[in-house]
Amino acid sequence: MIRHTVVFTLKHAKGSAEEAAFLKAADILAKIPGVENFEKLRQVSPKNNYAFGFSMEFADQRAYDGYNIHPDHVAFVRDRWVPEVADFMEIDYTPLGRQPVERPRPGGSAAAISR
Amino acid sequence: MIRHTVVFTLKHAKGSAEEAAFLKAADILAKIPGVENFEKLRQVSPKNNYAFGFSMEFADQRAYDGYNIHPDHVAFVRDRWVPEVADFMEIDYTPLGRQPVERPRPGGSAAAISR
Numbered sequence: 001m002i003r004h005t006v007v008f009t010l011k012h013a014k015g016s017a018e019e020a021a022f023l024k025a026a027d028i029l030a031k032i033p034g035v036e037n038f039e040k041l042r043q044v045s046p047k048n049n050y051a052f053g054f055s056m057e058f059a060d061q062r063a064y065d066g067y068n069i070h071p072d073h074v075a076f077v078r079d080r081w082v083p084e085v086a087d088f089m090e091i092d093y094t095p096l097g098r099q100p101v102e103r104p105r106p107g108g109s110a111a112a113i114s115r
Numbered sequence: 116m117i118r119h120t121v122v123f124t125l126k127h128a129k130g131s132a133e134e135a136a137f138l139k140a141a142d143i144l145a146k147i148p149g150v151e152n153f154e155k156l157r158q159v160s161p162k163n164n165y166a167f168g169f170s171m172e173f174a175d176q177r178a179y180d181g182y183n184i185h186p187d188h189v190a191f192v193r194d195r196w197v198p199e200v201a202d203f204m205e206i207d208y209t210p211l212g213r214q215p216v217e218r219p220r221p222g223g224s225a226a227a228i229s230r
């Protein structure tokens with residue numbers, strides 16, 4: 001499992017319609033194949049300056065790669081993320097002491113074995 | 116729900132016995148009352164320089180406060196975190212669009228109502 005997270009601030013005013021529209025638009029990311037446990041989060045620690053976060057999980061690097069190149073992700077980054085995000089940091093996690101696990105795909109395990 | 120996370124690097128050499136000992140010592144945090152879903156994580160994104168992460172969840176701010184002042188947490192910060200951690204950032208999340216929920220404590224809901 002790889003947990004992909006990004007913590008960020010927007011250029012929009014706090015509580016603005018533009019802020020709400022951006023956060024709503026991000027729902028499309030949850031529908032991209034391979035994305036699991038998608039979460040939209042509010043960052044609440046006073047120890048950093050970020051306001052929001054997204055978190056999602058992938059079964060393995062292949063699923064993560066598929067997300068990165070998916071047209072809906074590419075379009076979201078180009079049309080919303082780049083113009084509307086002021087600052088961000090990506091943090092990705094895997095459980096400590098384990099490597100990302102290859103899960104056999106429905107229909108056969110040949111793909112997992114071939115890697 | 117409040118998810119408390121911290122991403123960090125250690126002063127120890129990668130793969131060293133000191134690194135393993137620090138990570139093992141952190142298990143005590145999982146046993147502190149109020150800590151849920153404690154995770155020890157490896158940070159794997161090349162887009163930041165942190166190596167590890169801890170993540171835990173609290174039902175509400177009261178549980179989080181109780182963790183912060185718990186003697187086992189205070190001792191871990193003093194005896195392990197401060198001397199052994201080179202750099203870190205705390206990021207705390209709540210689900211977007213919801214405030215942290217007060218959950219009635221066993222034995223009655225008066226405490227939740229009184230807040």
